[in-house]
Amino acid sequence: MTVVYRDPLYSPAERAVDLLKRMTLEEKVGQMVQPNGMDEENPPEKLIEEKNIGTFLHIIGDKCKKYQETARKTRLGIPLLFGIDAIHGHGFQDGAVIFPTQIGLSCSWNPEMIEKVAAITAREVALTGVHWTFSPVLCLARDPRWGRVDETFGEDPYLTGVLAEAMVRGYQGEDLAASDSILACAKHFVAYGETTGGRDSAECDISERKLRTLFLPPFKRVIDAGCTTVMAGYHANDGVPCSADRRLLKDILKEEWGFEGVVVSDWNNIGHLHTTQKVAKDLKEAAGMGLNAGNDIIMFTLEFYNRALELVREGVIKEEVIDEACRRILELKFRLGLFDGKSFPDTSEAAEIIGCREHREAAYQTALESIVLLKNQDNLLPLDKDIKRIAVIGPNADDITAQYGDWAIAGRDENGVPTAESYGYDKKLATTVLQGIRGRAGKEPEILYEKGCDVIDKRKENIARAVKVAEQAEVIIAVVGDTTCLYGECLDRADLNLTGAQQELLEALKRTGKPLLVVLINGKPLTVPWVIENADAIIEAWNPGMEGGKAVASVLFGDFNPCGKLTISFPRHVGQLPVYYNQLPGWHTDRYQDMTVEPLFSFGYGLSYTSFEYSNLRVKNNRVKQDDIINVYVDIENTGSRAGIEIIQAYVNDLYSSVTTPVKELKGFSRLNLKPGEKRTVEIEIPVRSLSLVNRELEEMVEPGEFELMVGRSSRDEDLLTTKFSVIE
Numbered sequence: 001m002t003v004v005y006r007d008p009l010y011s012p013a014e015r016a017v018d019l020l021k022r023m024t025l026e027e028k029v030g031q032m033v034q035p036n037g038m039d040e041e042n043p044p045e046k047l048i049e050e051k052n053i054g055t056f057l058h059i060i061g062d063k064c065k066k067y068q069e070t071a072r073k074t075r076l077g078i079p080l081l082f083g084i085d086a087i088h089g090h091g092f093q094d095g096a097v098i099f100p101t102q103i104g105l106s107c108s109w110n111p112e113m114i115e116k117v118a119a120i121t122a123r124e125v126a127l128t129g130v131h132w133t134f135s136p137v138l139c140l141a142r143d144p145r146w147g148r149v150d151e152t153f154g155e156d157p158y159l160t161g162v163l164a165e166a167m168v169r170g171y172q173g174e175d176l177a178a179s180d181s182i183l184a185c186a187k188h189f190v191a192y193g194e195t196t197g198g199r200d201s202a203e204c205d206i207s208e209r210k211l212r213t214l215f216l217p218p219f220k221r222v223i224d225a226g227c228t229t230v231m232a233g234y235h236a237n238d239g240v241p242c243s244a245d246r247r248l249l250k251d252i253l254k255e256e257w258g259f260e261g262v263v264v265s266d267w268n269n270i271g272h273l274h275t276t277q278k279v280a281k282d283l284k285e286a287a288g289m290g291l292n293a294g295n296d297i298i299m300f301t302l303e304f305y306n307r308a309l310e311l312v313r314e315g316v317i318k319e320e321v322i323d324e325a326c327r328r329i330l331e332l333k334f335r336l337g338l339f340d341g342k343s344f345p346d347t348s349e350a351a352e353i354i355g356c357r358e359h360r361e362a363a364y365q366t367a368l369e370s371i372v373l374l375k376n377q378d379n380l381l382p383l384d385k386d387i388k389r390i391a392v393i394g395p396n397a398d399d400i401t402a403q404y405g406d407w408a409i410a411g412r413d414e415n416g417v418p419t420a421e422s423y424g425y426d427k428k429l430a431t432t433v434l435q436g437i438r439g440r441a442g443k444e445p446e447i448l449y450e451k452g453c454d455v456i457d458k459r460k461e462n463i464a465r466a467v468k469v470a471e472q473a474e475v476i477i478a479v480v481g482d483t484t485c486l487y488g489e490c491l492d493r494a495d496l497n498l499t500g501a502q503q504e505l506l507e508a509l510k511r512t513g514k515p516l517l518v519v520l521i522n523g524k525p526l527t528v529p530w531v532i533e534n535a536d537a538i539i540e541a542w543n544p545g546m547e548g549g550k551a552v553a554s555v556l557f558g559d560f561n562p563c564g565k566l567t568i569s570f571p572r573h574v575g576q577l578p579v580y581y582n583q584l585p586g587w588h589t590d591r592y593q594d595m596t597v598e599p600l601f602s603f604g605y606g607l608s609y610t611s612f613e614y615s616n617l618r619v620k621n622n623r624v625k626q627d628d629i630i631n632v633y634v635d636i637e638n639t640g641s642r643a644g645i646e647i648i649q650a651y652v653n654d655l656y657s658s659v660t661t662p663v664k665e666l667k668g669f670s671r672l673n674l675k676p677g678e679k680r681t682v683e684i685e686i687p688v689r690s691l692s693l694v695n696r697e698l699e700e701m702v703e704p705g706e707f708e709l710m711v712g713r714s715s716r717d718e719d720l721l722t723t724k725f726s727v728i729e
């Protein structure tokens with residue numbers, strides 16, 4: 001007789017239902033638990049044999065194969081599902097390609113490129129026996145004090161949705177069962193970046209109207225595009241922790257949106273319901289809350305296994321709740337092809353493909369497009385060909401930990417000081433900024449180097465030596481910023497100034513009177529008004545990854561014309577926060593008494609080595625109906641002397657509406673490559689439906705009336721052309 005679940009001719013849904021019928025309660029609950037694969041006290045083999053555990057996180061390579069063997073020998077032989085944080089490349093795997101972090105990638109505004117990044121990552125991840133990445137991050141970074149800004153696509157919900165959708169497509173491919181497809185995970189559901197004071201997983205009080213307006217749309221977009229898993233955030237919103245929030249996980253995500261995939265709780269979310277958030281008096285109550293709310297996979301909290309069994313045996317939780325979660329998990333395993341060979345992938349090519357030349361070339365390209373030119377006084381950049389001697393100074397010039405950023409090396413010792421060793425990553429594979437500059441310069445110009453100071457340590461004793469070196473050069477390139485102990489999970493900041501003795505170093509370099517170019521290697525916006533005033537040129541390189549050093553050098557020497565635009569606004573001072581561009585109008589003034597309200601740099605800002613002129617903004621039809629598309633046209637001319645890419649941004653403001661709406665909201669964008677002197681018309685399509693607001697009855701609707709359309713090079717008013725159109729009944 002055919003065993004339906006073993007037969008690939010049946011659909012994943014049919015196979016899951018068949019398998020479920022054959023399972024004991026214990027086997028079903030085991031599928032729902034995802035222990036930490038690195039926990040030495042609970043070796044995976046034992047957990048598989050004794051508890052029928054169905055998924056682990058943070059296991060790679062040969063171990064995956066070994067544990068799959070163990071699982072194969074269990075009564076039903078259900079393959080394991082392995083998950084990992086491969087969020088800008090397969091950062092846990094030695095030799096894997098490391099791309100810029102998400103915030104860097106986002107500054108490219110290039111969905112095709114981001115899709116490719118994800119596809120390459122998926123290929124490398126799959127070759128190590130892993131099937132699932134906890135990426136992309138869809139949190140909006142509206143408070144740069146928050147530790148995890150580097151993991152986001154910035155502050156805007158529309159751009160986040162577009163780029164996240166591209167990333168999901170890249171990971172999951174056309175067919176989940178393909179050997180190079182892995183599961184994506186939209187996280188952290190929802191509004192995790194919006195906790196008070198920028199404090200990781202602190203208080204959060206967002207009305208459902210605001211959730212639906214700002215934070216849910218990017219998730220909805222990736223779910224509609226087929227994202228298979230969603231991770232519930234750590235924090236509580238309005239007193240309800242995400243993993244206990246039935247309204248969020250069940251009513252909205254699974255029912256209203258029809259999400260058919262799997263909800264995974266974040267690391268020990270179920271434990272936290274009892275231990276830190278204190279909504280459950282013990283772990284059993286916490287397990288019940290997690291089940292009722294709609295979590296399918298419980299990350300880390302091993303005790304969930306026994307507690308869930310007790311709850312079902314005592315009749316507190318119906319077995320159907322377990323069945324429903326288990327069915328979803330099994331269906332995904334079938335869709336992935338785990339029962340049909342993919343759990344034992346052919347890894348013979350792994351060494352050849354992981355970190356191969358082609359993948360590294362992609363890392364280089366992405367680093368180029370992630371770089372944002374923030375200042376370029378008197379066109380000091382690109383560097384003059386006649387320069388004979390350059391001084392490269394600064395703590396991030398030759399520091400791979402700072403350059404890679406979080407989730408790659410992420411090593412920190414017990415004092416929080418960055419170390420490069422914790423994942424055993426081979427540093428020799430990367431090119432630091434110093435190496436990149438040396439490699440590009442060749443014999444001439446001569447490159448001198450001094451570190452000058454540390455990012456953390458405040459000692460100034462090496463500054464004098466750096467100044468001496470700087471004095472021998474014609475130009476100074478100062479590479480400063482932050483490092484992995486200053487951002488990341490649980491690593492929020494109250495102050496965003498340069499740390500260590502970096503400010504003193506820059507001031508001493510400035511006093512030499514030599515042209516001062518600053519390269520920022522950092523995970524988040526820093527408050528650097530002195531730098532903006534005093535540096536002659538500034539490059540924001542973020543955490544540019546493995547090929548970041550080469551990319552920075554290519555920009556400095558003019559081999560590549562920078563085109564990145566900021567996706568997060570930079571404050572001058574933390575007291576100005578929030579500074580995101582899409583604020584609601586209504587503040588009784590437009591300035592602080594002691595400071596301007598203007599950010600240092602606005603969302604969408606970024607320079608080029610050439611210049612672009614915008615003219616003739618128009619719409620095809622300035623009276624549109626709900627189901628129409630607004631066709632926006634604008635002429636762009638490259639008025640400089642170099643070819644360059646321009647990112648054209650379209651913002652809309654609903655002029656009068658039943659609820660207050662932001663002064664402007666990004667609704668579309670386009671990228672255009674223009675030769676010097678070339679002039680083209682760009683078309684951007686904006687569906688009228690995308691102009692919706694969420695009214696006080698929580699209905700999403702486009703209210704008829706007049707709208708302002710703003711198109712230009714950044715979100716700043718002075719960079720935008722404007723026109724109007726009307727939405728009619």
Ligand code: BGC
Binds near residue numbers: 057187267489
């Ligand atoms: C983070 C998640 C991550 C998970 C697994 C948690 O601490 O919040 O983003 O995916 O750990 O590593």
